[in-house]
Amino acid sequence: MASVSATATGLSLGSVSIAVSRPGRAARPRRCPCLASLARSLRPSARPWRRNSRHAHRAMTDSTRPLPLALVEAAEQEGRTAWLATLPGTVARLARAWSLSVEAPFQPGGQTAWVAPVRDRAGAELVLKIGWAHPEAIDEADGLGVWSGHGAVRVHAAEQTHDTSALLLERCRPGTPLAARPEPEQDEVLAGLLGGLWVQPPAGHTFRPLQVMVDQWAEEFRQQLAAEPGLLDSGLAREGIALFQRLPSSADRQVLLATDAHAGNVLAAQREPWLLIDPKPYVGDPAYDALQHLLNCAERLHADPTALADRMAGLLEGVDRVRLRRWLFARCVLEAPGDPALADVALRIPID
Template identity: 35%
Template sequence: MAFEPPQRLVKALGEATYEEPAAARAWLADLPELLEQAVRRRESTVERLLVPGGRSSLVALVRQADGTPALLKLAAPGTRPEAEAAALACWDGWGACRLLDGPAEGDGALLMERLHSEVSLRSLPEAKALLEAAGTVRRLWVEPPAERSFETVAERSARLAAAVRPVDDAMRPLVDAALAAREELVASEAELLLLHGEFRQGKVLAGERTPWLAVGPHPVVGERAYDLAGLVLDRLDDLVAASAGASTARRRVTKLADSLEVDRERVRGWTLFRAVASGTEALRAGRRSQAEVLLEFASWL
């Protein structure tokens, strides 16, 4: 099964911030064989690859042996597909796509319910999209399964914080504020719920059995405000380009926090930290325009 991996995937795995470059290069070279093995193991056949696809996985539309359409996701090295599989199994189709088969023999493959990948919440007007997103993410906030240990918000944010560095003196106050917010939030965290971890509008796709379902979790256990921060950071290009961007940003924090009965200041604090952490990561990876948008947004908070 010969093919060229999608360029979006190749580019993402080649960025300076990717933690396992040698493993990624080997994985990309072996992808055709890995995909063939994965579909054979699950008695499926490939229809086509999804392009541009994901930044950390190869995604293929497949047919199962009985003809049922499904989606097969091959995760790149270091992306923890077992954790994603465990979260999807816990939700069992409630608010998220249904897992049909998890990684087998260490192949890093997930077989999942097929959704309409071309239709996400980003296709809706922003007000409607935020309403639907809030209803979807609420369903995912459940008690974590006792038999599975997930990374915590404290652990993940500590890893992110360790990589946050100001590139100049002008940026230092913003970085210091974000790190201080993270310290305060972790010290006072009271909730331990299963979270999506990377929730945003583009991660919610149209389905058949229910209108909208979440995909692509990077699961973590902690407080709801951490998940909401990712949603606040959605569609930033439009927000930054608007003349009233700063006030709109603060209203978005308030609206989302109030609609889901989450403390506004905790949502604001996690949004500040995650914007700065993502912005500095984008700088290290050479994505300067994305970094500038994230850091400007963070300065409004």
């Protein structure tokens, strides 16, 4: 949660996602020679997968398109280079299984997934997303299935193994990110999308409660401060983390959340004007879902965090403005070890 990073969404050429990373995550290291060599060795080939009478599909061979740099660097940081080496085989296997013609991956790419445009046997444009398994994205396919294309991209196929998540997704055209639009417009679009996404999860669902994620982040925060006690005022830290962990249980309604809804994860489309991508579904307090967008609106956040929170609460149906202020205060405290200016932001947010 501490640092801000830019990553390609993968559902449209040039789409950019701005995301605040989780607490305790180290700064991205300089790219090392071994990873540069691995990226070259795993470059896709010049021929796309094409169906013919003798061979179902072939790997593409465009030597000018190496693996996405963001993915290669993140693999080193996360200790996933062995997983990265299995990627060409996984792409080839899924291309055969799902009858896909696969093009070059999007550049610069995301940090946890290889994403490329594909066509199915009927010629429909889709997106293949193959990522390493990580807890926050476990339920992406199930969440998209519940939303069934209403406000979010459709999922056409999915596969989950112990270390890999693969999704075959609707492709957005033109795919321009909402982040390219002025922030006041972003506020309105996101509020409209979230209002439609906040549905009751189906009976017997297996989505995790928001409390699970909150408790995990709180523990990481405490470990970070224990290792570096001078990072943040201890009183502010105690107040912020206590509120952060109390808020989920005090919500008056529980809905399916995206938890990573921000302007970089919303793309212009034809079926609907805007569609959400890359959700990380949990069930919990709808007020939480506004936070990632608020944190990404850095200039307005630092200038007047209360006005920003109140504006967003006014656009979101059923979201209490004081409750959203409390969430924003707590989340700013959680981010502050990596971005000390957010401690000052937190102190300027009235929460009573």
